Amino acid sequence: MKKEEFLNNVAELLEIEIKDFEQEIKIDSIGTMTLxxxxxxxxxxxxxxxxxxxxxxxxxxxxxxxxxxxx
Amino acid sequence: MLIEYVLAPVEISxxxxxxxxxxxxxxxxxxxxxxxxxxxxxxxQTALDLALDAANKLFxxxxxxxxxxxxxxxxxxxxxxxxxxxxxxxxxxxxxxxxIGAIDFNLGCSGxxxxxxxxxxxxxxxxxxxxxxxxSETYSKYIHPLDKVNQFIFSDAATATFITVEDVDKILxxxxxxxxxxxxNLIVRNGSAKYPFDSNAELLEYGxxxxxxxxxxxxxxxxxxxxxxxxxxxxxxxxLKKNNETIETVDYFIFHQxxxxxxxxxxxxxxxxxxxxxxxxxxxxxxxxxxxxIAIKESIDKGTLKPGDKILIAGFxxxxxxxxxxxxx
Numbered sequence: 532m533k534k535e536e537f538l539n540n541v542a543e544l545l546e547i548e549i550k551d552f553e554q555e556i557k558i559d560s561i562g563t564m565t566l567x568x569x570x571x572x573x574x575x576x577x578x579x580x581x582x583x584x585x586x587x588x589x590x591x592x593x594x595x596x597x598x599x600x601x602x
Numbered sequence: 603m604l605i606e607y608v609l610a611p612v613e614i615s616x617x618x619x620x621x622x623x624x625x626x627x628x629x630x631x632x633x634x635x636x637x638x639x640x641x642x643x644x645x646x647q648t649a650l651d652l653a654l655d656a657a658n659k660l661f662x663x664x665x666x667x668x669x670x671x672x673x674x675x676x677x678x679x680x681x682x683x684x685x686x687x688x689x690x691x692x693x694x695x696x697x698x699x700x701x702i703g704a705i706d707f708n709l710g711c712s713g714x715x716x717x718x719x720x721x722x723x724x725x726x727x728x729x730x731x732x733x734x735x736x737x738s739e740t741y742s743k744y745i746h747p748l749d750k751v752n753q754f755i756f757s758d759a760a761t762a763t764f765i766t767v768e769d770v771d772k773i774l775x776x777x778x779x780x781x782x783x784x785x786x787n788l789i790v791r792n793g794s795a796k797y798p799f800d801s802n803a804e805l806l807e808y809g810x811x812x813x814x815x816x817x818x819x820x821x822x823x824x825x826x827x828x829x830x831x832x833x834x835x836x837x838x839x840x841x842l843k844k845n846n847e848t849i850e851t852v853d854y855f856i857f858h859q860x861x862x863x864x865x866x867x868x869x870x871x872x873x874x875x876x877x878x879x880x881x882x883x884x885x886x887x888x889x890x891x892x893x894x895x896i897a898i899k900e901s902i903d904k905g906t907l908k909p910g911d912k913i914l915i916a917g918f919x920x921x922x923x924x925x926x927x928x929x930x931x
Contacts, residue, residue, distance in 0.1 A: 560809065560823060561634050561863075567831070568867045577831055580824035 532573060533602045538589045544569055552590040558583055566592070574600050603769050603929070605899040606660040607892060608652055610641040610740070610758035623750050631754060636862025640757035640887030642742035649680035650688055652760035653738035654695055660734075660762040661696075668697055671764075673730035674704040675720060677713035677891045679920070680740040681706060684794075692736070703730065710788070711858045711919025713737055713891030714761075715776070715927055718915075721765050722773045731767045736760060737891035741819055744790045748805075748813035752821060755861065757887025761895035772930040775844040777837060784829055784922035787822040827864065829922055834868050837916060841926040849874055852928065853911040854901065858918055859883040859893035880906075891917070907931055 532540075534552070541556075542549040544565045549556060558566065563583045571577050574596055586592055593601065616638055620628045632638060643652065653676060661668060676689040689704035703724075709716050717735045724730040738760035745752045792815075793799040803815035814820050834857070842848055855874050857865055865881045880897045889896060894915050901907040909931050916926035 561630065563824070564634070564827060564863055564867075567827075568863070568870070571831075571867070572870060579828045579832075581828070 532600075534593060537593065537596075537601065540569065541566065541589055541592060549589060552593070553588050555587055556589065558586060570596055576600070603772065603931075604660060604664045604666070604764045605761060605895050605902075606656055606663055607759060607761040607896045607899055608655045608659060609886065609889075610643040610647070610652060610742070612642045612644060613639055614642060614753075615639045616754075619750070619754060626750055628754075634861075634863045635755065636881075636883045637754060637887050638884050640754070641759065643740050643758045647740075648682055649678050649738040649740045649758075649760065650682045650691060650695075652740070652758065653678070653688070653692055653736045653762070656738065656760040656762040657692070657696055657734060657736060660764055664764065666764055669699055670732045671698050671734045672702045673721075673724055673733045674698065674702065675717055675733065675735040676704075676706045677709055677717050677735070677737045678706060678739060679708055679710055679890070680738070680743060681708075698734075709921070709923055710739070710890045711860065711888075711893070712917035712921065712923040712925045714894040715915060715917040715925035716778070716923075717763075717891075718765075718773055718927060718929070719776050719778065719925065722770060725765070725767050725770045733765050734762065735765065736762050737895060739890040739892060741890060744819035746814040746818040749818065751809060751812050751823065752814075752819055755888045756819075757889045759886070759889040759892040759896065761892045761899075763895055774928040774930070775841075776925060776927045777841040777844055778925040779833065779837065779923070781829075781833075781922040784825065787825040787829070787922075788820070788920040790819050791816040793817060826860075826919070830860070830864060830918060831867065831871070833922070833924055834916065834918055835871055837918070837924055837926050838872055838914065841914060841916070841928065845928045847912065847914075847928060851912070852878070852914045854878055854880065854907060854913045855916075856880045856894055856897045856901070856913055857916045859886070859897060860888055860919065890919075902931070 682688045693704045740758045741756040869879045911931045918924035
Protein backbone atom coordinates (compact mmCIF):
# COMPACT_ATOMS: atom_id res chain seq x y z
CA MET A 532 0.00 0.00 0.00
CA LYS A 533 1.21 3.50 -0.81
CA LYS A 534 1.50 5.96 2.08
CA GLU A 535 -1.00 8.37 0.47
CA GLU A 536 -3.55 5.56 0.17
CA PHE A 537 -2.92 4.66 3.81
CA LEU A 538 -3.52 8.29 4.86
CA ASN A 539 -6.82 8.35 2.96
CA ASN A 540 -7.90 5.07 4.55
CA VAL A 541 -7.06 6.33 8.05
CA ALA A 542 -9.07 9.51 7.41
CA GLU A 543 -12.03 7.47 6.18
CA LEU A 544 -11.89 4.99 9.08
CA LEU A 545 -11.62 7.72 11.71
CA GLU A 546 -14.16 9.89 9.87
CA ILE A 547 -11.94 12.97 10.03
CA GLU A 548 -10.19 15.20 7.51
CA ILE A 549 -6.43 14.61 7.36
CA LYS A 550 -4.49 17.00 5.15
CA ASP A 551 -0.93 15.84 5.71
CA PHE A 552 1.20 13.18 7.37
CA GLU A 553 2.21 15.40 10.29
CA GLN A 554 -1.27 16.71 11.15
CA GLU A 555 -2.15 15.97 14.74
CA ILE A 556 -4.88 13.34 14.98
CA LYS A 557 -6.88 12.19 18.00
CA ILE A 558 -7.73 8.50 18.16
CA ASP A 559 -10.29 7.25 20.70
CA SER A 560 -10.64 3.61 21.76
CA ILE A 561 -13.11 2.72 19.00
CA GLY A 562 -10.84 4.39 16.45
CA THR A 563 -7.91 2.41 17.81
CA MET A 564 -9.78 -0.91 17.47
CA THR A 565 -10.78 0.07 13.92
CA LEU A 566 -7.17 0.79 13.00
CA UNK A 567 -5.89 -2.43 14.61
CA UNK A 568 -8.32 -4.39 12.48
CA UNK A 569 -7.44 -2.46 9.31
CA UNK A 570 -3.68 -2.84 9.84
CA UNK A 571 -3.99 -6.56 10.59
CA UNK A 572 -6.11 -7.13 7.49
CA UNK A 573 -3.86 -5.16 5.15
CA UNK A 574 -0.38 -5.66 6.60
CA UNK A 575 -0.81 -8.96 8.47
CA UNK A 576 0.50 -7.31 11.62
CA UNK A 577 -1.15 -7.39 15.06
CA UNK A 578 -0.56 -4.22 17.06
CA UNK A 579 -1.63 -3.91 20.71
CA UNK A 580 -3.88 -1.05 21.80
CA UNK A 581 -1.37 0.57 24.17
CA UNK A 582 1.06 1.10 21.27
CA UNK A 583 -1.36 3.72 19.93
CA UNK A 584 -0.90 5.94 22.99
CA UNK A 585 2.22 7.45 21.37
CA UNK A 586 0.55 8.02 17.99
CA UNK A 587 0.00 11.70 17.21
CA UNK A 588 -0.02 11.69 13.39
CA UNK A 589 -0.29 9.46 10.32
CA UNK A 590 3.52 9.43 10.17
CA UNK A 591 3.56 7.91 13.68
CA UNK A 592 1.08 5.28 12.46
CA UNK A 593 3.31 4.47 9.49
CA UNK A 594 6.27 4.01 11.84
CA UNK A 595 4.13 1.75 14.04
CA UNK A 596 3.16 -0.42 11.06
CA UNK A 597 6.72 -0.40 9.74
CA UNK A 598 8.07 1.82 6.93
CA UNK A 599 9.30 -1.24 5.02
CA UNK A 600 5.73 -2.53 4.59
CA UNK A 601 4.78 0.43 2.39
CA UNK A 602 5.45 0.77 -1.34
CA MET B 603 -27.98 -31.75 25.25
CA LEU B 604 -30.98 -29.52 25.94
CA ILE B 605 -30.71 -25.78 26.58
CA GLU B 606 -33.04 -23.00 27.74
CA TYR B 607 -32.33 -19.42 28.77
CA VAL B 608 -34.01 -16.46 30.42
CA LEU B 609 -33.14 -12.79 30.16
CA ALA B 610 -33.54 -10.50 33.18
CA PRO B 611 -36.87 -8.63 33.14
CA VAL B 612 -35.77 -4.98 32.91
CA GLU B 613 -35.00 -4.11 29.28
CA ILE B 614 -32.74 -1.09 28.67
CA SER B 615 -32.57 0.29 25.14
CA UNK B 616 -29.92 2.55 23.67
CA UNK B 617 -32.51 5.34 23.74
CA UNK B 618 -32.83 4.84 27.50
CA UNK B 619 -29.06 5.18 27.89
CA UNK B 620 -28.97 8.21 25.57
CA UNK B 621 -31.53 9.96 27.79
CA UNK B 622 -29.41 9.19 30.85
CA UNK B 623 -26.16 10.32 29.18
CA UNK B 624 -27.21 12.92 26.54
CA UNK B 625 -23.64 13.99 25.68
CA UNK B 626 -22.57 10.45 24.77
CA UNK B 627 -22.16 9.29 21.14
CA UNK B 628 -24.24 6.12 21.44
CA UNK B 629 -24.96 5.70 17.67
CA UNK B 630 -21.23 5.20 16.94
CA UNK B 631 -20.89 2.77 19.82
CA UNK B 632 -23.96 0.85 18.63
CA UNK B 633 -22.51 0.63 15.13
CA UNK B 634 -19.17 -0.76 16.35
CA UNK B 635 -20.10 -2.85 19.38
CA UNK B 636 -23.45 -3.95 17.97
CA UNK B 637 -25.61 -3.86 21.10
CA UNK B 638 -29.10 -2.35 20.85
CA UNK B 639 -30.54 -3.52 24.16
CA UNK B 640 -29.53 -5.24 27.35
CA UNK B 641 -31.31 -6.54 30.44
CA UNK B 642 -30.95 -6.15 34.16
CA UNK B 643 -32.54 -7.70 37.20
CA UNK B 644 -34.84 -5.80 39.51
CA UNK B 645 -33.31 -4.65 42.79
CA UNK B 646 -34.72 -7.53 44.83
CA GLN B 647 -33.85 -10.15 42.22
CA THR B 648 -30.62 -12.18 42.13
CA ALA B 649 -28.72 -14.62 39.94
CA LEU B 650 -30.31 -17.41 41.97
CA ASP B 651 -33.78 -16.25 40.87
CA LEU B 652 -32.72 -16.21 37.22
CA ALA B 653 -31.10 -19.63 37.63
CA LEU B 654 -34.33 -21.10 39.00
CA ASP B 655 -36.37 -19.56 36.16
CA ALA B 656 -34.02 -21.00 33.54
CA ALA B 657 -34.05 -24.46 35.16
CA ASN B 658 -37.84 -24.52 35.47
CA LYS B 659 -38.18 -23.47 31.84
CA LEU B 660 -35.86 -26.34 30.86
CA PHE B 661 -37.82 -28.90 32.90
CA UNK B 662 -41.17 -27.71 31.53
CA UNK B 663 -40.26 -27.29 27.86
CA UNK B 664 -38.47 -30.62 27.60
CA UNK B 665 -40.54 -32.73 30.02
CA UNK B 666 -37.53 -33.49 32.19
CA UNK B 667 -38.25 -35.31 35.45
CA UNK B 668 -36.61 -33.40 38.28
CA UNK B 669 -35.90 -36.70 39.99
CA UNK B 670 -33.61 -37.69 37.11
CA UNK B 671 -31.08 -34.96 37.95
CA UNK B 672 -28.15 -36.42 39.85
CA UNK B 673 -25.74 -33.47 39.82
CA UNK B 674 -26.16 -29.68 39.74
CA UNK B 675 -23.40 -27.32 38.67
CA UNK B 676 -23.77 -23.55 38.83
CA UNK B 677 -21.34 -21.21 37.12
CA UNK B 678 -21.69 -17.70 38.55
CA UNK B 679 -19.76 -14.70 39.81
CA UNK B 680 -22.90 -13.36 41.47
CA UNK B 681 -23.47 -15.88 44.28
CA UNK B 682 -26.36 -15.48 46.70
CA UNK B 683 -24.03 -15.51 49.72
CA UNK B 684 -20.33 -15.97 50.47
CA UNK B 685 -21.60 -19.22 51.93
CA UNK B 686 -23.49 -21.48 51.58
CA UNK B 687 -22.99 -22.59 47.99
CA UNK B 688 -25.76 -21.25 45.74
CA UNK B 689 -26.11 -24.67 44.02
CA UNK B 690 -27.25 -26.09 47.39
CA UNK B 691 -30.07 -23.53 47.45
CA UNK B 692 -30.94 -24.49 43.87
CA UNK B 693 -31.25 -28.15 44.93
CA UNK B 694 -33.73 -27.16 47.63
CA UNK B 695 -35.73 -24.57 45.72
CA UNK B 696 -36.11 -26.76 42.63
CA UNK B 697 -37.12 -29.72 44.79
CA UNK B 698 -34.35 -31.94 43.48
CA UNK B 699 -33.31 -35.19 45.16
CA UNK B 700 -31.09 -34.95 48.21
CA UNK B 701 -28.70 -37.73 47.21
CA ILE B 702 -27.09 -35.63 44.46
CA GLY B 703 -23.98 -33.49 44.10
CA ALA B 704 -24.21 -29.70 43.91
CA ILE B 705 -21.34 -27.29 43.31
CA ASP B 706 -20.73 -23.68 42.32
CA PHE B 707 -17.73 -22.48 40.44
CA ASN B 708 -16.59 -18.96 39.80
CA LEU B 709 -15.77 -18.17 36.18
CA GLY B 710 -17.07 -15.58 33.74
CA CYS B 711 -16.94 -15.57 29.96
CA SER B 712 -15.06 -18.88 29.69
CA GLY B 713 -17.49 -20.55 32.13
CA UNK B 714 -19.66 -22.53 29.71
CA UNK B 715 -16.67 -24.33 28.20
CA UNK B 716 -15.40 -25.21 31.68
CA UNK B 717 -18.80 -26.44 32.84
CA UNK B 718 -18.89 -28.77 29.83
CA UNK B 719 -15.40 -29.92 30.74
CA UNK B 720 -16.40 -30.68 34.35
CA UNK B 721 -19.66 -32.34 33.24
CA UNK B 722 -17.83 -34.59 30.78
CA UNK B 723 -15.50 -35.70 33.58
CA UNK B 724 -18.38 -36.47 35.93
CA UNK B 725 -20.25 -38.42 33.26
CA UNK B 726 -17.18 -40.37 32.11
CA UNK B 727 -16.20 -41.27 35.67
CA UNK B 728 -19.68 -42.62 36.37
CA UNK B 729 -20.31 -40.12 39.18
CA UNK B 730 -23.38 -38.74 37.40
CA UNK B 731 -25.72 -39.75 34.58
CA UNK B 732 -27.90 -36.66 34.23
CA UNK B 733 -26.42 -33.26 34.98
CA UNK B 734 -28.22 -29.95 35.25
CA UNK B 735 -25.83 -27.15 34.71
CA UNK B 736 -26.66 -23.52 34.99
CA UNK B 737 -24.89 -20.29 34.13
CA SER B 738 -26.35 -17.20 35.78
CA GLU B 739 -24.93 -13.73 35.96
CA THR B 740 -26.03 -10.31 37.24
CA TYR B 741 -23.08 -7.99 36.61
CA SER B 742 -25.56 -5.08 36.71
CA LYS B 743 -25.37 -5.26 40.51
CA TYR B 744 -21.64 -4.47 40.36
CA ILE B 745 -21.75 -1.63 37.80
CA HIS B 746 -21.59 1.97 39.02
CA PRO B 747 -24.56 4.09 37.81
CA LEU B 748 -22.09 6.51 36.16
CA ASP B 749 -20.12 3.79 34.36
CA LYS B 750 -21.51 4.30 30.86
CA VAL B 751 -19.47 1.71 28.98
CA ASN B 752 -20.14 -1.25 31.25
CA GLN B 753 -23.84 -0.37 31.42
CA PHE B 754 -23.85 -0.42 27.63
CA ILE B 755 -22.08 -3.76 27.32
CA PHE B 756 -23.19 -6.10 30.10
CA SER B 757 -26.53 -7.80 30.47
CA ASP B 758 -28.08 -10.15 33.06
CA ALA B 759 -29.29 -13.62 32.10
CA ALA B 760 -29.28 -17.30 33.03
CA THR B 761 -29.11 -20.52 31.03
CA ALA B 762 -29.86 -24.12 31.98
CA THR B 763 -28.45 -27.15 30.15
CA PHE B 764 -29.36 -30.79 30.67
CA ILE B 765 -26.72 -33.26 29.69
CA THR B 766 -26.83 -37.02 30.01
CA VAL B 767 -24.35 -39.86 29.79
CA GLU B 768 -25.51 -40.44 26.19
CA ASP B 769 -24.09 -37.00 25.28
CA VAL B 770 -20.52 -37.76 26.37
CA ASP B 771 -19.35 -38.78 22.89
CA LYS B 772 -20.67 -35.50 21.52
CA ILE B 773 -18.29 -33.42 23.63
CA LEU B 774 -14.89 -33.68 21.97
CA UNK B 775 -11.42 -32.57 23.15
CA UNK B 776 -10.74 -29.37 25.06
CA UNK B 777 -8.06 -26.72 24.96
CA UNK B 778 -7.96 -24.66 28.18
CA UNK B 779 -5.87 -21.75 29.39
CA UNK B 780 -5.33 -19.45 32.35
CA UNK B 781 -3.26 -16.34 33.03
CA UNK B 782 -3.99 -14.83 36.44
CA UNK B 783 -1.59 -11.94 35.79
CA UNK B 784 -4.52 -10.23 34.04
CA UNK B 785 -6.71 -10.26 37.15
CA UNK B 786 -6.74 -6.49 37.69
CA ASN B 787 -8.07 -5.78 34.20
CA LEU B 788 -11.56 -7.15 34.89
CA ILE B 789 -12.33 -7.12 38.57
CA VAL B 790 -14.69 -6.26 41.41
CA ARG B 791 -11.99 -5.43 43.95
CA ASN B 792 -13.86 -4.75 47.18
CA GLY B 793 -16.37 -6.74 49.18
CA SER B 794 -14.58 -10.06 49.44
CA ALA B 795 -11.76 -11.37 51.67
CA LYS B 796 -8.86 -9.19 50.53
CA TYR B 797 -10.55 -5.78 50.60
CA PRO B 798 -13.83 -5.28 52.49
CA PHE B 799 -16.71 -3.26 50.99
CA ASP B 800 -15.90 0.41 51.54
CA SER B 801 -18.93 2.68 51.91
CA ASN B 802 -16.63 5.72 51.50
CA ALA B 803 -14.79 4.40 48.47
CA GLU B 804 -13.26 7.08 46.27
CA LEU B 805 -14.96 7.84 42.94
CA LEU B 806 -12.51 7.01 40.14
CA GLU B 807 -12.60 7.83 36.44
CA TYR B 808 -11.54 5.86 33.38
CA GLY B 809 -11.82 6.36 29.62
CA UNK B 810 -14.23 9.06 28.49
CA UNK B 811 -15.93 10.16 31.73
CA UNK B 812 -16.80 6.72 33.07
CA UNK B 813 -16.89 6.52 36.85
CA UNK B 814 -16.60 3.67 39.34
CA UNK B 815 -15.29 2.85 42.79
CA UNK B 816 -13.37 -0.21 43.92
CA UNK B 817 -16.72 -1.60 45.12
CA UNK B 818 -17.79 -1.82 41.45
CA UNK B 819 -16.95 -3.76 38.35
CA UNK B 820 -13.92 -2.34 36.56
CA UNK B 821 -12.87 -3.37 33.06
CA UNK B 822 -9.72 -2.15 31.35
CA UNK B 823 -11.12 -2.39 27.81
CA UNK B 824 -7.86 -1.94 25.87
CA UNK B 825 -6.07 -4.63 27.90
CA UNK B 826 -8.99 -7.05 27.46
CA UNK B 827 -8.92 -6.35 23.73
CA UNK B 828 -5.15 -6.99 23.63
CA UNK B 829 -5.59 -10.24 25.55
CA UNK B 830 -8.32 -11.40 23.19
CA UNK B 831 -6.59 -10.69 19.90
CA UNK B 832 -3.38 -12.26 21.19
CA UNK B 833 -4.86 -15.38 22.75
CA UNK B 834 -7.99 -16.39 20.78
CA UNK B 835 -6.42 -17.21 17.37
CA UNK B 836 -3.94 -19.76 18.88
CA UNK B 837 -6.73 -21.14 21.10
CA UNK B 838 -8.84 -21.91 18.03
CA UNK B 839 -5.92 -23.39 16.11
CA UNK B 840 -4.96 -25.67 19.03
CA UNK B 841 -8.57 -26.79 19.52
CA LEU B 842 -8.86 -27.70 15.83
CA LYS B 843 -5.54 -29.57 16.01
CA LYS B 844 -6.55 -31.53 19.12
CA ASN B 845 -9.72 -32.67 17.37
CA ASN B 846 -8.15 -33.32 13.94
CA GLU B 847 -10.40 -30.72 12.39
CA THR B 848 -9.85 -27.61 10.26
CA ILE B 849 -11.67 -24.30 9.83
CA GLU B 850 -13.31 -25.86 6.77
CA THR B 851 -14.46 -29.13 8.38
CA VAL B 852 -16.14 -27.50 11.38
CA ASP B 853 -19.77 -26.61 10.59
CA TYR B 854 -20.17 -23.59 12.84
CA PHE B 855 -18.24 -21.36 15.24
CA ILE B 856 -19.69 -19.84 18.38
CA PHE B 857 -17.38 -17.57 20.38
CA HIS B 858 -18.18 -15.71 23.57
CA GLN B 859 -20.24 -12.72 22.43
CA UNK B 860 -18.10 -9.90 23.81
CA UNK B 861 -18.67 -7.31 21.12
CA UNK B 862 -19.48 -7.36 17.43
CA UNK B 863 -16.37 -5.52 16.35
CA UNK B 864 -13.98 -7.81 18.17
CA UNK B 865 -15.76 -10.92 16.87
CA UNK B 866 -15.60 -9.64 13.33
CA UNK B 867 -11.89 -9.00 13.77
CA UNK B 868 -11.32 -12.55 15.08
CA UNK B 869 -13.40 -14.06 12.28
CA UNK B 870 -11.38 -12.30 9.59
CA UNK B 871 -8.11 -13.13 11.31
CA UNK B 872 -9.01 -16.82 11.45
CA UNK B 873 -10.42 -16.75 7.90
CA UNK B 874 -13.79 -18.15 8.98
CA UNK B 875 -16.62 -17.60 6.49
CA UNK B 876 -19.31 -15.19 7.69
CA UNK B 877 -22.14 -17.75 7.33
CA UNK B 878 -20.33 -20.19 9.62
CA UNK B 879 -19.79 -17.69 12.42
CA UNK B 880 -22.28 -16.55 15.06
CA UNK B 881 -22.13 -12.80 15.66
CA UNK B 882 -25.31 -11.56 17.30
CA UNK B 883 -24.95 -9.50 20.41
CA UNK B 884 -27.61 -7.02 19.22
CA UNK B 885 -30.55 -8.06 21.32
CA UNK B 886 -28.82 -9.66 24.30
CA UNK B 887 -25.70 -7.67 25.28
CA UNK B 888 -22.75 -9.42 26.83
CA UNK B 889 -24.33 -11.93 29.22
CA UNK B 890 -20.92 -13.26 30.37
CA UNK B 891 -21.07 -17.07 30.87
CA UNK B 892 -24.51 -17.18 29.21
CA UNK B 893 -23.54 -15.91 25.74
CA UNK B 894 -22.47 -19.29 24.32
CA UNK B 895 -25.50 -21.37 25.44
CA ILE B 896 -27.84 -18.55 24.33
CA ALA B 897 -26.12 -18.56 20.93
CA ILE B 898 -26.39 -22.37 20.62
CA LYS B 899 -30.08 -22.29 21.53
CA GLU B 900 -30.77 -19.38 19.15
CA SER B 901 -28.96 -21.12 16.31
CA ILE B 902 -30.90 -24.36 16.86
CA ASP B 903 -34.24 -22.52 17.03
CA LYS B 904 -33.50 -20.56 13.86
CA GLY B 905 -32.49 -23.73 12.01
CA THR B 906 -28.90 -22.59 11.52
CA LEU B 907 -27.72 -25.70 13.36
CA LYS B 908 -28.97 -29.19 12.66
CA PRO B 909 -28.38 -32.59 14.31
CA GLY B 910 -24.90 -33.91 13.64
CA ASP B 911 -23.30 -30.49 13.15
CA LYS B 912 -19.86 -29.94 14.62
CA ILE B 913 -19.67 -26.65 16.50
CA LEU B 914 -16.51 -25.10 17.86
CA ILE B 915 -17.29 -23.08 20.99
CA ALA B 916 -14.77 -20.74 22.62
CA GLY B 917 -14.99 -18.68 25.81
CA PHE B 918 -12.46 -16.10 27.01
CA UNK B 919 -12.29 -13.26 29.49
CA UNK B 920 -12.15 -12.51 33.21
CA UNK B 921 -9.30 -14.25 35.02
CA UNK B 922 -7.81 -14.29 32.46
CA UNK B 923 -9.37 -17.62 31.62
CA UNK B 924 -10.07 -19.21 28.25
CA UNK B 925 -11.18 -22.49 26.80
CA UNK B 926 -12.60 -24.09 23.68
CA UNK B 927 -13.96 -27.42 22.51
CA UNK B 928 -15.98 -28.96 19.71
CA UNK B 929 -19.46 -30.33 20.36
CA UNK B 930 -21.65 -32.41 18.09
CA UNK B 931 -25.35 -31.73 18.06
